[in-house]
Amino acid sequence: MMNDIAKMQELWQEMSSWMTTYMKSFYSPEAAKTAKSHLEIKSAKTIFFDDAQIVDGIILKEKHTWKVVKNCENLAKHLNLNEHDSLLAKMIGLFHDVGRFYQFTVYRTFNDALSENHAKLGLKVIKDLPFMAKLDEEDLATLKFAIGNHNAKEIAPTENQRHLAFAKLIRDADKIDIYRVLKPFLGPTDGTGCSPDFVDLFVAGKQCDYTKMRTQDDRKLVRLMWVYDVYFAWSLKQIVEQNYIEDIINNLVQDEKMMQGITRLRNYIQEKLQTKDIWQG
Incomplete structure (x- = not known):
């Protein structure tokens, strides 16, 4: 079990580093200089925008991502999840909105009805990431199911209780922060x-x-x-x-x-x- 936890912790670090770099790669040069992210752009493909609205949208989703990760961590602690499952919950939170960044830069909107389903976009983004293969088959399937269902009106029917449980967890963690995000608009x-x-x-x-x-x-x-x-x-x-x-x-x-x-x-x-x-x- 210790070996498993060590591998999961290492994988979490790899994933969070990649995600930080990925999110920051959508910043304008000016925004990148003042960003609070902990990694600098090095080898990541960079897309620059002069439109301040685009930058604001990207930063909003970056902040939301880390808030949801924290919500996943706190909810997992409340539910007494073991360390392996707590790390898996954080991974799901980390990638749940990864499709938002491509969505907003291409369509200039977070409205799925006017663009594409951001959960499906996210699954496309992570599909070929090499480190995903380091998750065991069941954990990877759980992660994909949870991300794919995090924004659905209802969770897709499944007899897999583990898939269902993690889908519920990410949907709750996401909603908690969306109330914060939407407060100025309500x-x-x-x-x-x-x-x-x-x-x-x-x-x-x-x-x-x-x-x-x-x-x-x-x-x-x-x-x-x-x-x-x-x-x-x-x-x-x-x-x-x-x-x-x-x-x-x-x-x-x-x-x-x-x-x-x-x-x-x-x-x-x-x-x-x-x-x-x-x-x-």
Whole structure:
């Protein structure tokens, strides 16, 4: 086991070094000089952009990547995962959004509906990386399944409980930080309101197809409906303690039907926070 852990630790260092260099390779020369990443560009293929918006988008996703890695690490600790699985969780967090960098530089958007599915793009990016072959076959399959499903409306059906467990872990770790990232964009209502079909789903405590968002308030409602898709009570606690949920609620038009959904949501949160998290991987 010690030999296995040593190999996993070494592989983690190799992966994190590659990812740092890869992310930084999308910076403009000016941004690269002031970047806080711990590696300098040496042999990595570099793509330079003068568009400040591109640089801001890349930096945003770089910060998000490391936040999600930390969330994976903390959630793994909470769930009492062994060191091997904790490192695997961090690897999944590291690469979960690797497709975002190509996506944003080519399409100038993070909207999958207007470009490509960034999870599938990510799997293409890591497909031929030599160090991926250092993972054993099952770990590699788990990593690919988790990354491929991290942004799906629902996890693809599988009888492999390990694949399912790690997919749940990365989806939670990702959501925790997305609430932070989106906070500036979820301010006071612009008066457009929420689409009736979205409100119906919210009242029913169901998920919706986020690619069909039509208004600013739809975007907020989608983030509230996400709560029903958070798997671990620990994860929900992180979201609630940052007041993300109440901040969104306070920026919605609270008519009678909306209040039905809000009441249901608050009751669900209280119940969920009382549950005990169990790792089934």
